[in-house]
Amino acid sequence: MSSFLEISNLCAQIKAEGQEKHILRGVTLNIPAGEVHVIMGPNGSGKTTLSYILAGRDAYEVTSGHVTFRGQDLLAMKPENRAASGLFLAFQNPIELPGVNNAHFLRMAVNAVRRQRGQEELDAVAFLKQARKVLETLSMAPDVLKRAVNVGFSGGEKKRNEVLQMTLLQPSLAILDETDSGLDVDAMRVVAEGVNRLRSPKFSALVITHHQKLLDYLVPDRVHVMTKGQIILSGGPELAREIDQKGYAPFVKGA
Amino acid sequence: MNISQKPCSDVLSLFAHRLPKRNTCGQQKTEAVAWLEHKGLPDKRVEQWRYTDLRALGRVPYKTALRTYNPYHAEKLLHTLPQWGEILANLPRFVVVNGYFDPVLSQIPQTFTLTTCPFENVSGNGGKGEDLKGIQQPFMALNTALAEEEIFLHVQEGVKVGQVLMVSLTLGDEQPVSLHPRYTLKLDKGAHLSLLSIYAGDGIYCHNPVEQIEIAEHATLKHLTLFQESAQASVLKMVQARVAGRGVYESFILTLGGLLTRHDINVVLAQTGAVAKVNGVQYLSDEQTGDITSVICHEASECISRQTIRNVLSDHARGVFQGKILVKRGAQKTDGCQMSQALLLSEHAEVNVKPELEIYADDVRCSHGATIGALDEEQLFYLRSRGIAEHEARHMLIEAFLSDSLSLLEEEGVVRALCHAVLTRSLDLREEQQS
Ligand SMILES: Nc1ncnc2c1ncn2[C@@H]1O[C@H](COP(=O)(O)OP(=O)(O)OP(=O)(O)O)[C@@H](O)[C@H]1O
Ligand SMILES: [Mg+2]
Numbered sequence: 001m002s003s004f005l006e007i008s009n010l011c012a013q014i015k016a017e018g019q020e021k022h023i024l025r026g027v028t029l030n031i032p033a034g035e036v037h038v039i040m041g042p043n044g045s046g047k048t049t050l051s052y053i054l055a056g057r058d059a060y061e062v063t064s065g066h067v068t069f070r071g072q073d074l075l076a077m078k079p080e081n082r083a084a085s086g087l088f089l090a091f092q093n094p095i096e097l098p099g100v101n102n103a104h105f106l107r108m109a110v111n112a113v114r115r116q117r118g119q120e121e122l123d124a125v126a127f128l129k130q131a132r133k134v135l136e137t138l139s140m141a142p143d144v145l146k147r148a149v150n151v152g153f154s155g156g157e158k159k160r161n162e163v164l165q166m167t168l169l170q171p172s173l174a175i176l177d178e179t180d181s182g183l184d185v186d187a188m189r190v191v192a193e194g195v196n197r198l199r200s201p202k203f204s205a206l207v208i209t210h211h212q213k214l215l216d217y218l219v220p221d222r223v224h225v226m227t228k229g230q231i232i233l234s235g236g237p238e239l240a241r242e243i244d245q246k247g248y249a250p251f252v253k254g255a
Numbered sequence: 256m257n258i259s260q261k262p263c264s265d266v267l268s269l270f271a272h273r274l275p276k277r278n279t280c281g282q283q284k285t286e287a288v289a290w291l292e293h294k295g296l297p298d299k300r301v302e303q304w305r306y307t308d309l310r311a312l313g314r315v316p317y318k319t320a321l322r323t324y325n326p327y328h329a330e331k332l333l334h335t336l337p338q339w340g341e342i343l344a345n346l347p348r349f350v351v352v353n354g355y356f357d358p359v360l361s362q363i364p365q366t367f368t369l370t371t372c373p374f375e376n377v378s379g380n381g382g383k384g385e386d387l388k389g390i391q392q393p394f395m396a397l398n399t400a401l402a403e404e405e406i407f408l409h410v411q412e413g414v415k416v417g418q419v420l421m422v423s424l425t426l427g428d429e430q431p432v433s434l435h436p437r438y439t440l441k442l443d444k445g446a447h448l449s450l451l452s453i454y455a456g457d458g459i460y461c462h463n464p465v466e467q468i469e470i471a472e473h474a475t476l477k478h479l480t481l482f483q484e485s486a487q488a489s490v491l492k493m494v495q496a497r498v499a500g501r502g503v504y505e506s507f508i509l510t511l512g513g514l515l516t517r518h519d520i521n522v523v524l525a526q527t528g529a530v531a532k533v534n535g536v537q538y539l540s541d542e543q544t545g546d547i548t549s550v551i552c553h554e555a556s557e558c559i560s561r562q563t564i565r566n567v568l569s570d571h572a573r574g575v576f577q578g579k580i581l582v583k584r585g586a587q588k589t590d591g592c593q594m595s596q597a598l599l600l601s602e603h604a605e606v607n608v609k610p611e612l613e614i615y616a617d618d619v620r621c622s623h624g625a626t627i628g629a630l631d632e633e634q635l636f637y638l639r640s641r642g643i644a645e646h647e648a649r650h651m652l653i654e655a656f657l658s659d660s661l662s663l664l665e666e667e668g669v670v671r672a673l674c675h676a677v678l679t680r681s682l683d684l685r686e687e688q689q690s
Contacts, residue, residue: 055640056640057636057640058636079636079639080641080642080645083639083642091637094637095636097634097655098659099654099655099658099659100651100655105651108641108651109638109641112641112643112647148655169641
């Protein structure tokens with residue numbers, strides 16, 4: 001099972017102020033089933049862009065390269081179908097949805113995905129039961145279900161709400177874009193445990209982070225360094241510790 | 256009124272054959288006819304009518320809507336109202352068919368009186384109808400000239416009536432008909448009324464009602480108006496409300512049906528501490544036009560006015576909100592606020608917003624604001640990234656915008672539940688048509 005997620009030579013750009021801006025300049029990355037990979041890299045290097053493109057945001061134009069996910073051409077799929085096939089993106093900045101009730105949103109999402117996966121839909125009672133259970137493991141207050149999605153949530157609450165969605169949607173590939181940023185130590189552990197609980201030979205994760213701290217709880221199989229839209233270096237967990245001590249400068253120079 | 260207003264014989268000709276001869280009718284009608292013959296009905300060159308084209312009224316002259324009608328037709332229409340069986344049929348109600356009060360379909364409680372009289376008699380009838388003090392608005396004039404019946408609702412001092420339903424049914428014919436009913440609502444000191452008006456009908460017609468509202472000290476009128484008129488109908492409605500000290504006029508307009516709906520609301524906050532809320536949602540598609548034009552006049556100190564109008568427009572629909580806050584000299588500590596929020600669901604939809612502040616006092620707080628936008632791409636993507644199909648995601652966001660506006664409706668549960676159901680239903684219907 002080598003080809004679980006295969007990104008090869010991915011180039012992407014965005015039109016900003018009438019000019020084409022190249023953001024990804026040939027990203028190649030393989031994530032086998034069951035592995036947790038980490039991407040680190042300086043601000044603005046293209047990490048979020050990569051995660052958006054994998055999830056299907058159409059604001060970016062892919063100019064070359066391709067991505068296969070579980071043998072399928074990922075870039076040809078609609079975002080909702082990617083989700084159904086098991087891809088989940090925890091947003092760096094979760095979006096607020098005024099007027100959309102969180103419980104309603106979560107149930108719509110869970111059932112949309114279940115329908116596409118050929119599973120039976122959950123009724124309101126069954127769904128709430130499951131959601132409450134997950135809330136407890138994430139030490140979230142039950143009242144987040146009653147509120148509008150992410151509206152007025154604290155930074156940490158938003159991030160936990162992403163982990164809540166991830167847990168409910170049972171992905172086979174989770175992309176976590178700085179889900180640990182802005183979290184206190186306890187919350188960081190909660191997030192890490194949320195991912196660890198999903199770990200299995202059929203689950204992979206791509207974790208984008210700036211902090212070695214998270215990796216104490218969530219031990220990765222591989223660590224990649226991205227600068228200027230390319231992966232310039234890959235290694236084991238020790239690479240993250242090295243970067244934590246020395247910064248990116250020594251690695252960038254070598255590239 | 257704008258002096259440059261030219262007679263637009265085209266539109267007036269649709270009604271001209273029915274105008275009474277001057278001086279063979281009462282004084283009010285004579286004045287109204289004179290006004291119309293002098294000024295005509297406005298076209299788009301008239302400032303207040305720039306965005307709303309009365310040519311939507313068509314080319315075929317309107318006949319009089321008949322007092323006699325087929326009762327089965329009325330019953331049938333009544334049963335098509337949203338949640339008739341679940342909620343509406345149990346409320347105390349008065350029903351107006353083709354502009355005439357219908358005692359058979361109505362169920363009036365003891366808590367208020369409802370009387371009717373031929374419109375010409377109004378001036379000699381205990382002063383029920385407020386004197387118009389000079390006509391200023393074309394559809395006020397048209398109503399006055401052609402009104403046949405006045406319906407007078409009176410709530411006495413201190414009486415709390417609770418929820419009352421008013422249904423207006425228009426039974427259209429093959430020939431276009433027009434109706435021009437006149438309503439007077441009078442709330443005495445400390446009285447309280449929650450009125451839910453539903454306008455429905457079928458066929459081609461022009462509905463031109465005038466509501467005159469008098470709210471005495473400490474009295475409260477909550478009035479929700481739901482326009483579900485026929486797709487070929489035009490509505491030209493005029494509201495004139497006068498609110499006395501610490502009285503409250505709270506209006507919420509929900510426009511869904513009708514080809515053209517123009518809702519003129521003039522509110523005079525006449526004494527200290529009076530409050531007016533004029534909120535509304537226009538949810539329109541196809542070639543529909545919905546126009547809310549308001550003038551809130553702060554005549555006394557410490558009055559409060561609040562207006563938030565939301566437009567949700569698809570296809571070639573057009574939404575208009577012209578809101579004016581007029582603060583007279585001496586109306587110190589005025590607190591006036593106006594907001595327009597529009598969601599455009601198609602590139603052909605259009606919203607026109609014209610706020611206007613005219614202030615002659617120095618210690619006031621007045622503001623206005625406007626937002627216009629399409630559905631948010633990031634929000635759509637967020638939903639879709641969670642597995643929710645695109646059309647479903649759009650549906651959720653539109654519904655959120657619509658139901659969010661119902662938070663402005665400070666109403667008891669049933670009415671809000673009704674509005675929610677109505678909005679959701681029309682959202683579903685429109686999506687079905689599109690797919
Ligand atoms: N919509 C956009 N319009 C213009 N520029 C964009 C847009 N999206 C991304 N960029 C640019 O692309 C580059 C990469 O951005 P991206 O968000 O992917 O970086 P990142 O690696 O996630 O950074 P950080 O660590 O700060 O989150 C940046 O220079 C950014 O300004
Ligand atoms: Mg980022």
